[in-house]
Amino acid sequence: MTGSDKEDKGKEVFKDTVTGSKNELIDRSESLMIRADGSKSIREEKLLREHELNIIVNDRPVMRLVCTLDNLYELVLGRLKTEGFIDKAEDVFKIWFCRYENEATVLLNKEIVFEEGRNKELSCCTGNRSFLLRKDGIKPEKLPAVEWKEEWIFALAGRFAEGMYLHNITGSTHSCILARGDEILFSCEDIGRHNAVDKAVGYALKEGIPLSQCIIYTSGRVPVDMAEKVIAAGIPVLVSKSLPTADAVELAGEYGLTIIGGARPDSMRVYGEARQRIS
Numbered sequence: 358m359t360g361s362d363k364e365d366k367g368k369e370v371f372k373d374t375v376t377g378s379k380n381e382l383i384d385r386s387e388s389l390m391i392r393a394d395g396s397k398s399i400r401e402e403k404l405l406r407e408h409e410l411n412i413i414v415n416d417r418p419v420m421r422l423v424c425t426l427d428n429l430y431e432l433v434l435g436r437l438k439t440e441g442f443i444d445k446a447e448d449v450f451k452i453w454f455c456r457y458e459n460e461a462t463v464l465l466n467k468e469i470v471f472e473e474g475r476n477k478e479l480s481c482c483t484g485n486r487s488f489l490l491r492k493d494g495i496k497p498e499k500l501p502a503v504e505w506k507e508e509w510i511f512a513l514a515g516r517f518a519e520g521m522y523l524h525n526i527t528g529s530t531h532s533c534i535l536a537r538g539d540e541i542l543f544s545c546e547d548i549g550r551h552n553a554v555d556k557a558v559g560y561a562l563k564e565g566i567p568l569s570q571c572i573i574y575t576s577g578r579v580p581v582d583m584a585e586k587v588i589a590a591g592i593p594v595l596v597s598k599s600l601p602t603a604d605a606v607e608l609a610g611e612y613g614l615t616i617i618g619g620a621r622p623d624s625m626r627v628y629g630e631a632r633q634r635i636s
Contacts, residue, residue, distance in 0.1 A: 383406060386403075387399055388400050407483075408423070410458070414442060414489075415469065421488070425547050430559065431555075431559030432559060435555030439558060442469070442495075485552070499613050503570065503593040511625070513620070517620075524546060532575075535572075536572045542564075568592050578599045578601075580605055593615060594615045609629050
């Protein structure tokens with residue numbers, strides 16, 4: 358398969374995942390390539406377009422996300438879950454988007470009390486902001502023990518190494534894969550790693566997949582706020598191409614989250630109690 362054939366195939370698959378907007382996900386630009394030997398050349402490049410999404414819950418503006426214009430329903434549903442606004446998909450009465458898909462309006466099945474939100478996600482580089490939080494937000498519980506096998510993780514890492522559509526073209530996205538056992542259920546991309554995880558969580562909620570049975574693979578770093586997000590989602594195994602911080606490993610131990618870092622097709626690093634069980 359040639360490079361152009363591979364790109365066309367990727368476009369065909371990717372079009373099925375967008376929410377229906379006619380806006381382009383990728384823009385074209387030119388750059389000046391300067392090499393160490395002093396030579397220079399003009400290059401045409403494909404760059405990722407940023408999309409701003411404002412989320413309104415029960416008539417209150419609660420957050421603004423900078424994201425890619427795809428899987429927006431999953432993004433909103435997943436974000437509501439990981440921020441403690443909902444526990445399950447049935448807690449949402451309706452989600453709809455404005456014409457330009459830069460505003461999502463959410464009606465929940467019950468009234469909630471809000472409090473002032475944090476200005477920005479601690480390790481987010483996209484400018485995501487929370488204006489309001491749920492005052493009586495759903496508290497995460499200790500995660501159930503779940504079976505996982507080394508060959509499943511190596512297979513996930515192998516699939517990830519094949520690349521994702523947007524990242525292959527622009528190099529500007531984080532990727533996420535949702536799996537159950539040795540079955541890959543969903544893959545997605547976004548400018549921010551937090552958004553990518555939320556899309557995967559939202560997909561599981563939408564499809565009625567028990568999050569307690571899932572494994573999630575992220576391309577992003579795993580600081581404590583990423584571990585918090587996965588714990589809030591109720592996913593017991595977090596796998597990353599990158600490595601966790603000491604704080605993330607400590608938090609994972611409190612909640613029974615298995616963290617596997619440096620996951621590649623030929624090696625992985627297991628942290629915390631999970632490491633002790635297999636060593």
